[in-house]
Amino acid sequence: MKILELKETFTASNDLDAEELRTYLKEKSVILFNLMSAPGSGKTTLLSRVITDLKEKVNIAVMEADIASAVDAERIEALGAQAVQVHTDGMCHMDAGMTREGLLSMDLTSTDIVFLENVGNLICPAEYDTGAVKNIMILSVPEGDDKPLKYPLMFRESDALVITKTDALPYFNFDMGKVIERVRKLNPTIKIFPVSAKKGGGMAAFEAWLLEETKVWVTHA
Template identity: 65%
Template sequence: MKIIELKETITASNDRDAQVLRDELKRQGTLLVNLMASPGAGKTTLLERTIQDLKDRYSIAVMEADVDSDVDAKRIELMGARAVQAHTGGMCHMDAGMTRRALEELDAKDADLVILENVGNLICPAEFDTGAGKNVMILSVPEGDDKPLKYPLMFTTSDVLLISKIDVLPYFDFAIEKCVERAKKLNPSIEIFAVSSKTGEGMAAWENWLSNAIDAWKA
């Protein structure tokens, strides 16, 4: 027996696969956005609205990751975007290998934007690099402004925080400034948009950010 010193993080093989996938998507000019949130934060509703607003300018496809079922993929297809349901086989997150398989099934080589709707969970998806060019998370008002304190890694790994369901702000003790301050402390470069998919408030700023990100990815 010989001893081999590795000093590698446990997920090193996933990190390598993710980087290879990211490079391929960059060459292909497809921006992959990894969308993460709790169950019920409004991921699918936000996607429906975003697709509707941007589908004339960009070719968009969606991968819906779920432990089981295809209800979300069906909703997205109704909006006129291609969608596949990526089953994680019981896992609580998507990794680079699963993302690659879902992308192959989606066959979206010509897409400008592919959105991966990750499993609804604020913990595990933050730990596994999917190969996405941008990580976006949603925190909905009913969940509470203390979530950055409870799930710091999610806020640290995200490029964008969408504070969603702001139409119900009057009914909850959710302080946007406090939430922004907490998130910025964890991740000073995080971009934050307060939105309501229902009323459309704030959606233009988020969609503008997304359009710029798609264009920059192709450059």
């Protein structure tokens, strides 16, 4: 037996898959957004709002990743958008290989944007590059303003943070200024969008960012 020194990270093979997937997306002129959050933060409600608001402007499809069940995909399909359900079979996150499988099962010919709704979990998804072009993290007001302190990696890895359920601010001890300060300390360039998907407040700024990122990705193909 001989010894081979490798010094490769655990995720080296996944990182390669993720780069390949981005090349594939570029060829197809499709942007992939990876949505990460805790369970119950309002990912599906936020997506439903975005799909309804942007229906006339872009063609949106959704990949729902769950350990089991298809309830989220059914909600998205009810809005007339293409949805595919991916089961991770007990795994706590999506990796680039699983994301590729999901994308290959979709019809991307007239699609501009694919949202990947990652497994509800603030730890593991941040460690795996899914092949997405941009990572979006969702934090809801009821979860509390201490989350950047508890789950720093997720905030560091994200390009945008959407703070959902701002209509519930009067009922919770949630210090918006403190959250923004804590997040900026971890990630000075992150975009922050406080929204209420239910009432519509703040959605325009988030949607404008989505459209701008899509334009940049597709036109530089």
